[in-house]
Amino acid sequence: MKTTSFNIDDLIRPTIKTLKPYSSARDEFQGNSNAMVFLDANENPFNNGVNRYPDPQQGSLKAILSEIKNIDAKNILLGNGSDEVLDLIFRAFCEPNKDNIIILPPTYGMYSVLANINAISIKEVQLSNNFQPQVETILNIADNNSKILFLCSPNNPTGNSFSSQSIEELLNKFKGIVVIDEAYIDFSEEISWVDRLEAFPNLIVTQTLSKAYGMAGIRLGICYASTNIISVLNRIKPPYNVNELTQQRAVQQLNKKDLATNQINDILKERAFLISKLESVSFITKIYPSDANFVLVKVDDATKRYDQLIDKGIVIRNRTTQPGCENCLRLTVGTKEENEILIKELLSISKS
Numbered sequence: 001m002k003t004t005s006f007n008i009d010d011l012i013r014p015t016i017k018t019l020k021p022y023s024s025a026r027d028e029f030q031g032n033s034n035a036m037v038f039l040d041a042n043e044n045p046f047n048n049g050v051n052r053y054p055d056p057q058q059g060s061l062k063a064i065l066s067e068i069k070n071i072d073a074k075n076i077l078l079g080n081g082s083d084e085v086l087d088l089i090f091r092a093f094c095e096p097n098k099d100n101i102i103i104l105p106p107t108y109g110m111y112s113v114l115a116n117i118n119a120i121s122i123k124e125v126q127l128s129n130n131f132q133p134q135v136e137t138i139l140n141i142a143d144n145n146s147k148i149l150f151l152c153s154p155n156n157p158t159g160n161s162f163s164s165q166s167i168e169e170l171l172n173k174f175k176g177i178v179v180i181d182e183a184y185i186d187f188s189e190e191i192s193w194v195d196r197l198e199a200f201p202n203l204i205v206t207q208t209l210s211k212a213y214g215m216a217g218i219r220l221g222i223c224y225a226s227t228n229i230i231s232v233l234n235r236i237k238p239p240y241n242v243n244e245l246t247q248q249r250a251v252q253q254l255n256k257k258d259l260a261t262n263q264i265n266d267i268l269k270e271r272a273f274l275i276s277k278l279e280s281v282s283f284i285t286k287i288y289p290s291d292a293n294f295v296l297v298k299v300d301d302a303t304k305r306y307d308q309l310i311d312k313g314i315v316i317r318n319r320t321t322q323p324g325c326e327n328c329l330r331l332t333v334g335t336k337e338e339n340e341i342l343i344k345e346l347l348s349i350s351k352s
Contacts, residue, residue, distance in 0.1 A: 149170060
């Protein structure tokens with residue numbers, strides 16, 4: 001049972017409430033485009049495939065995502081990567097030089113970067129020793145200007161999913177927007193919180209096509225939320241924020257229904273292989289559980305081992321500067337061949 005009431009009007013910035021959004025030519029005309037002569041948007045008339053502005057509401061793409069996720073297209077907003085989606089959330093709900101957000105380090109670094117860009121202060125509550133949210137501390141540190149709580153689950157860089165009980169308590173008791181970043185959800189056995197949007201009007205779930213769907217290069221971020229929240233974000237998004245080539249490529253890839261499933265299964269298989277082999281590397285002192293497409297490991301000297309792998313032509317991520325991640329390295333799960341090369345070089349280094 002919810003212990004706090006939620007009214008989105010209490011959270012929207014005053015300037016956003018009264019904002020009259022830009023109306024593009026393609027927003028104004030929404031009829032059947034067959035056999036139409038378009039002389040409304042000052043476009044180059046010579047057809048080269050991209051001479052027309054893209055659909056500002058990405059209707060075809062949202063229709064496919066709606067089917068895949070079993071959610072109404074009105075609950076979807078798309079952005080130029082998840083970072084644009086997150087930035088829109090900041091600009092809609094956080095008043096510069098007044099409001100604050102809450103983050104749980106170690107976590108995705110862009111939350112802090114976007115907060116600083118938007119002149120929003122940051123409250124930090126470090127994850128527990130087993131990388132779980134400290135719910136009571138989070139709720140105690142929140143104040144009337146705490147507009148957004150960011151939960152990255154599965155978490156980057158630790159790889160673990162947060163307790164569903166903890167997340168539900170925070171959704172029930174936090175008075176602002178709760179953003180659950182599910183960039184890695186496709187590699188987890190946990191159920192996506194998209195399935196529970198109707199139960200929590202303050203919930204925003206962000207996902208991406210960069211990881212499981214292998215489309216990092218096209219930059220497409222996805223936001224799932226109530227129609228009230230989506231309408232606010234649509235009010236401030238740039239008119240043509242997702243370009244035509246991105247929309248076309250995403251539709252093509254999403255229509256290959258078995259491709260992502262097969263690749264996810266391969267990655268999960270390789271993740272298990274990688275973890276089993278890492279246990280034989282002498283300088284690795286701990287392997288953390290992973291619900292993502294990467295594995296976090298603790299070593300004796302992260303910077304030394306990082307440099308040694310660079311010398312071998314292998315690039316990983318040194319996370320030793322992150323809270324709770326001293327001497328930790330983050331290893332992305334690669335192809336079978338790449339993982340075998342990584343293990344071979346790690347074992348070679350450990351014997352030297």
